[in-house]
Amino acid sequence: MRRLTVPLADRSYEVVVGRGVVAELATLLPSTAQRAAVVTQDGIPDEIELPGVEITTFIIGQGESAKTLDTIATLMSGFAAMGLTRHDVVIGVGGGMVTDIAGFAAASWHRGIPVVHVSTSLLGMVDAAIGGKTGVNLPEGKNLVGAYWQPSGVLCDLDFLDTLPPREMRCGLGEMAKYHFLTGDNLLAMDLEERVARCIEIKAEVVASDEREGGRRAILNYGHTFAHALEIATGHQLAHGEAVAIGLIYAAELGFELGRIDATRVQQHRDVVAGEYDLMTQPPPGLDADELLALMHRDKKALTGLTFVLDSPHGVEVVTSVDEAPVRAAMSRLLQ
Structure with a gap:
């Protein structure tokens, strides 16, 4: 298990990488949290256990067609119904689309409440879940509506990758290939945990130097x-x-x-x-x-x-x- 830091002064947070690290989720939650709104999708393994925290799960649609303001509005109504407060937490469990939506919902609810990401895809682990970019699409373009909202922590449990469809793995590899040209690192000489961790380190260093692009x-x-x-x-x-x-x-x-x-x-x-x-x-x-x-x-x-x-x-x-x-x-x- 590796614990990495995205260094953002008083908003710094940990990214935990390894197998079985979903068990560390409780350590990343705010101490005030009494309720957790878990945003996820059908087909993603339900690994969330938080003793003493009331969990309400929201299943969002699949594909980019569900990455919309309508989805955000549905989540907002659900948050209101469960009585989610600023002391509570949103947890995004899924790939990059899920963490983008969960992060934007958290940034918008009560003008910002904590969010923790449990990334279940390679793309999410090396890119989407890290750095605080959140948002949804419009017909006119991708990710045109959103906010910068840093998570309180991120879990990258490599066990999720064992059941990831080949196409989803290729999606992650597309983003991973990008890092070859940013640093010249020979990522393929590393094992999977080291490679994922190195991509996170590269992104964390860049984000720390220029958070809002x-x-x-x-x-x-x-x-x-x-x-x-x-x-x-x-x-x-x-x-x-x-x-x-x-x-x-x-x-x-x-x-x-x-x-x-x-x-x-x-x-x-x-x-x-x-x-x-x-x-x-x-x-x-x-x-x-x-x-x-x-x-x-x-x-x-x-x-x-x-x-x-x-x-x-x-x-x-x-x-x-x-x-x-x-x-x-x-x-x-x-x-x-």
């Missing part, structure tokens, strides 16, 4: 601008991690188009994504370049024109006001 934290979105557009354009037939894997290749192609990296570095991206992680590198056929471009213009990072996180000889960084011509050229190569 005013600058450096945006590098965690490497590959995500194109990925989010792909998710929406395919009606979420591509899962998030699958889209991120393709988005990493697109970011490399765009970086090459802009003269930021050479062809050898582009091939390194393909070697990691396709070779080492055995993930998709090509979008599905039939996508419209104009639609993808419009969706990327609506990305949350696009404050001054098209904005991407791109590689360079001195590391990954945010690039603003990117012209449409190279964006289209890189897209053309990938869509072919």
Whole structure:
């Protein structure tokens, strides 16, 4: 078992990684909690036991179509019915979608109550459950409504991964591949617990330096601008991690188009994504370049024109006001 810290001064919290660590849940709850609202989904193992705490469980829908303000409104009504107070706690048990929704519900209820995440997916463990980003989708874009609300603690119990469907594991691997390009670490040389812990350490360090994504934290979105557009354009037939894997290749192609990296570095991206992680590198056929471009213009990072996180000889960084011509050229190569 490993206990890591996300260092945010008086709001620092622990992330516990290992097998069987769900037994540590009670140690992460606020001492005042008399009630717990557990937000989860059908099919996720019920491992929650909290002696002395009254538990009410809320089952939310599956898939991105359930990641909406309607779901938040339903949870708010449920919280009111159970009498949830600021002294109590919300517990998100599930993958990244569940912790995004549980976190936003906690941030909104009574203008903010504690939330603890029990992450049950690889994607959630290495990314979604860590760092305090919460939110839901609109038809116009992904995660456009939300809040920064740090959890009081996070559990990453690797036992949950033993029964995770292969596609869900691939989603986590898509996000994990991203960390190769942020640090150059050889993550595949590590065992699973060490690898998950290292990804958390990388994200915690970045979050601590820029909690609200005013600058450096945006590098965690490497590959995500194109990925989010792909998710929406395919009606979420591509899962998030699958889209991120393709988005990493697109970011490399765009970086090459802009003269930021050479062809050898582009091939390194393909070697990691396709070779080492055995993930998709090509979008599905039939996508419209104009639609993808419009969706990327609506990305949350696009404050001054098209904005991407791109590689360079001195590391990954945010690039603003990117012209449409190279964006289209890189897209053309990938869509072919």
